[in-house]
Amino acid sequence: MALLTQDQIDNELNSLNGWKQNGKEIEKEFDHKDFVHAMGFVNSVGLLAERADHHPDMDIRWNKVKLVLSTHSEGGLTEKDFKLAKKIDAL
DSSP: OOOHHHHHHHHHHHHHSSSSEEEEEEEEEEEOOHHHHHHHHHHHHHHHHHHHEEEEEEEETTTTEEEEEEEETTTTHHHHHHHHHHHHHHH
């Protein structure tokens, strides 16, 4: 899968809510009611990621979950990252 240009990345980011580019990655922090809800969210993301064969980095801090997406095999951002971000936002 080809790396996206910066213009393509900017267009994709405009279609997402709250995701930000950080170098060759996109990231977003999700706030939940409590730890149990945060873990439920993590499990749902895990199922989506497994189906997509594309796995985000996750940082869990009580009720906050930070997700970071990048296509490591390509060395940056591809369509896979934005497709998964959209599915995560739909949870």
